[in-house]
Amino acid sequence: MMRRKVAAGVDKLTDIINDEVIAAGGAAEAWGNVPSAVPADDGACPICGGSGFVLLQDGTAKRCACYAEQRLLLAQKEARLQPNLRRMSFGNFDLSCYPSGIMAPGGKGQTYYQLAREAREKTIKCCQEVIKGGRPRGLLLLGQVGSGKTHLAAAAANQLLRRGKRVLFLVVPDFLDELRNSFGSEGADSQRLLDKAKRTEVLVLDDLGTHNMSDWTRSVLFSVLNYRVNEGLTTLATSNLDFAALQEQLGTRSLSRLLSLCEPCLLVSDCDIRLRGLEKA
Numbered sequence: 001m002m003r004r005k006v007a008a009g010v011d012k013l014t015d016i017i018n019d020e021v022i023a024a025g026g027a028a029e030a031w032g033n034v035p036s037a038v039p040a041d042d043g044a045c046p047i048c049g050g051s052g053f054v055l056l057q058d059g060t061a062k063r064c065a066c067y068a069e070q071r072l073l074l075a076q077k078e079a080r081l082q083p084n085l086r087r088m089s090f091g092n093f094d095l096s097c098y099p100s101g102i103m104a105p106g107g108k109g110q111t112y113y114q115l116a117r118e119a120r121e122k123t124i125k126c127c128q129e130v131i132k133g134g135r136p137r138g139l140l141l142l143g144q145v146g147s148g149k150t151h152l153a154a155a156a157a158n159q160l161l162r163r164g165k166r167v168l169f170l171v172v173p174d175f176l177d178e179l180r181n182s183f184g185s186e187g188a189d190s191q192r193l194l195d196k197a198k199r200t201e202v203l204v205l206d207d208l209g210t211h212n213m214s215d216w217t218r219s220v221l222f223s224v225l226n227y228r229v230n231e232g233l234t235t236l237a238t239s240n241l242d243f244a245a246l247q248e249q250l251g252t253r254s255l256s257r258l259l260s261l262c263e264p265c266l267l268v269s270d271c272d273i274r275l276r277g278l279e280k281a
């Protein structure tokens, strides 16, 4: 009797979970705060033992608190977010790493801190518009290695995934290598990945321009950027190159599509903030 009631409860919950869980988890959460009670990849939740449900005294079942986190983890893997990027949020983007008393080179009179705060605010605003159902122009975060660009891009991806948006996070050099290595042999996988890059709701292109470009890689990138311009799909990108170098690497046509998709936004630091984070720890 009790078992039947539980099973019925589970069936009913399973029906509504797909639509509800991520949105509910996201709505309850303030911008930037990532719950810490995420079960390890291979570790079971101590509350529900990994089933995702908790039995109540009346014999019915309810979702365990870990469930939204497990769904987020699946979404992050599907989005190709590497494990070290899955914890990045707007909340743990540490503005104190950016000096407030020093003018940033190229910052048009703004300090490192002001530029970083502006970059964070613009990225958050872009996410908010996507969550509201819009297709805003994304950002092209520009700055040297270790300036925090990837952190902001990953924070955006995580926030959007929490709210049930479809995101693909591509480290561009790896993406191009993977495509090149798989084209010709098992063409289907690479074609699927290329199609996903074109069509996904939000695309993040991390580390754009550092790949050793050939006509083929330029043409692949152009096809992705051009498709997304035509469809008006939100795209974020990061690069440690300046415009001249980006133009040389990508070609004029791709740079023009990129700037149509993304507003350039400078994010620089006076040192590698990842190392500064280690000093603080």
Ligand SMILES: [Zn+2]
Residues within 6 Å of the ligand: 045, 046, 047, 048, 049, 050, 051, 052, 053, 064, 065, 066, 067
């Ligand atoms: Zn649980």
